[in-house]
Amino acid sequence: MSTILEFDNIVRAYKKGVPVLNGVSFGLAEGEVVGLLGRNGAGKTTLIRIAMGLLYPQKGGVHVFGLSPTDDPVAVKQRIGYVSEDQILPGGSSIAELIGFHRYLFPRWDVDLERQLLDRFGLSRTAKIKRLSKGEARQVALLCAICHRPELLLLDEPGGGLDPAARREFLEASIQLLNREGSAILFSSHHLSDVERLGGRVVLLDQGRVRLDCDLDEVREDLCVAVIPKAWAPNAEALERAPGCLRVHLIGDDWHAVFSGAPDEVSKRLEPLLGTARIQCVRVPLEDLFIELVGGKHAAVESGVSS
Amino acid sequence: MRLFVHPSGDLPLYRQIMQQIAEAIAGARLKPGDKLDSHRDLAEQLVIAPLTVKKAYDELEALGYIETQRGRGTFVCAKLPRVSIEKQREQLRASARSLLSEAYLSGFDYNAVLKIIKDADAEILRGRLKEIS
Numbered sequence: 207m208s209t210i211l212e213f214d215n216i217v218r219a220y221k222k223g224v225p226v227l228n229g230v231s232f233g234l235a236e237g238e239v240v241g242l243l244g245r246n247g248a249g250k251t252t253l254i255r256i257a258m259g260l261l262y263p264q265k266g267g268v269h270v271f272g273l274s275p276t277d278d279p280v281a282v283k284q285r286i287g288y289v290s291e292d293q294i295l296p297g298g299s300s301i302a303e304l305i306g307f308h309r310y311l312f313p314r315w316d317v318d319l320e321r322q323l324l325d326r327f328g329l330s331r332t333a334k335i336k337r338l339s340k341g342e343a344r345q346v347a348l349l350c351a352i353c354h355r356p357e358l359l360l361l362d363e364p365g366g367g368l369d370p371a372a373r374r375e376f377l378e379a380s381i382q383l384l385n386r387e388g389s390a391i392l393f394s395s396h397h398l399s400d401v402e403r404l405g406g407r408v409v410l411l412d413q414g415r416v417r418l419d420c421d422l423d424e425v426r427e428d429l430c431v432a433v434i435p436k437a438w439a440p441n442a443e444a445l446e447r448a449p450g451c452l453r454v455h456l457i458g459d460d461w462h463a464v465f466s467g468a469p470d471e472v473s474k475r476l477e478p479l480l481g482t483a484r485i486q487c488v489r490v491p492l493e494d495l496f497i498e499l500v501g502g503k504h505a506a507v508e509s510g511v512s513s
Numbered sequence: 514m515r516l517f518v519h520p521s522g523d524l525p526l527y528r529q530i531m532q533q534i535a536e537a538i539a540g541a542r543l544k545p546g547d548k549l550d551s552h553r554d555l556a557e558q559l560v561i562a563p564l565t566v567k568k569a570y571d572e573l574e575a576l577g578y579i580e581t582q583r584g585r586g587t588f589v590c591a592k593l594p595r596v597s598i599e600k601q602r603e604q605l606r607a608s609a610r611s612l613l614s615e616a617y618l619s620g621f622d623y624n625a626v627l628k629i630i631k632d633a634d635a636e637i638l639r640g641r642l643k644e645i646s
Contacts, residue, residue: 239562377560385553385563399520405562423568426525491521 228414239406287351297336341372
């Protein structure tokens with residue numbers, strides 16, 4: 207499979223000396239779906255804008271279909287679809303006018319798909335954009351992003367601000383696109399159940415770097431959290447040195463340590479280190495795992511130790 | 514047959530699908546030779562990625578429960594795999610031990626567990642009746 211999108215050691219700061227992205231590398235293969243996770247301010251939007259050619263990286267390189275999105279903007283954008291939470295559509299136009307404009311821009315525009323999506327979303331061509339609800343406007347944005355059958359779809363928090371029903375409709379349309387076109391999708395989301403539905407791989411950004419890059423099912427099956435009474439380990443570093451440890455932080459009177467490995471196996475691995483076999487290791491849902499990996503206030507201090 | 518998935522459940526989605534199909538076969542709600550939805554159709558019904566459904570089907574196929582016939586679709590195998598009885602009994606004993614210890618830790622006694630097993634049996638059978646009616 208060929209690489210559709212490649213981030214190579216991307217560095218980007220908005221304020222000098224405070225990089226939002228500090229050496230981010232990963233790629234998307236043809237037809238691959240990647241969920242981009244991270245806390246607010248982790249750099250998800252920045253990274254997606256760099257892929258769109260809307261921002262330059264200050265260091266490192268980005269390649270979309272093997273091209274540079276800033277040097278070859280037309281060739282790249284013809285094959286990309288993009289929807290973001292804060293996308294601004296021309297309020298004074300009707301849906302028909304906006305679609306007409308996109309048809310003109312994209313020679314590969316699929317009129318059948320356009321009609322299907324309008325029916326499905328129950329949108330009228332004559333409706334003015336500014337009269338649409340937030341959910342409807344996002345649906346129009348999705349329609350404009352996928353009717354030219356893009357090979358890569360970039361979705362920046364596509365469900366943000368939508369009610370659950372509108373979010374579900376958006377997901378349904380994305381799944382159909384996956385079924386029909388096999389497009390690659392990079393999407394950021396705070397709705398972890400949506401991430402599970404769209405599936406594929408997850409990339410977790412934290413402290414300007416990729417903290418986790420792993421198949422979603424592996425995340426669910428091969429990571430677990432060990433809960434260790436505070437007194438059993440002298441400090442976080444002692445636990446961080448244990449093989450397979452991804453992160454340690456203190457919650458109440460317990461260390462919570464995220465390990466790669468199945469619970470039984472991790473428990474055995476910790477036995478010689480802590481001198482006891484009674485270590486509770488559990489698999490946790492994606493949402494809890496996210497909190498275990500990037501939650502808490504002392505993240506900055508910890509990263510100073512581990513990096 | 515209707516499947517359900519719970520994105521924040523204990524199991525990854527592909528495992529949830531595997532479990533429900535295996536259970537339907539065990540309860541004879543799906544019989545040898547029955548056709549399953551294509552993985553794309555099921556993906557749209559469940560609103561999950563087609564690759565996730567494909568993974569569940571692939572794993573079930575590797576286990577010998579279902580088979581894909583090129584150009585025709587996916588079917589429940591005419592001959593379901595038979596694990597050696599001894600091996601199967603050993604596995605069931607292990608599951609029973611973990612079920613019982615979980616129950617005893619939460620204060621249930623043996624008879625209460627038996628009742629739970631009977632209820633579960635009834636549920637599997639009821640699922641079967643629902644399909645017939």
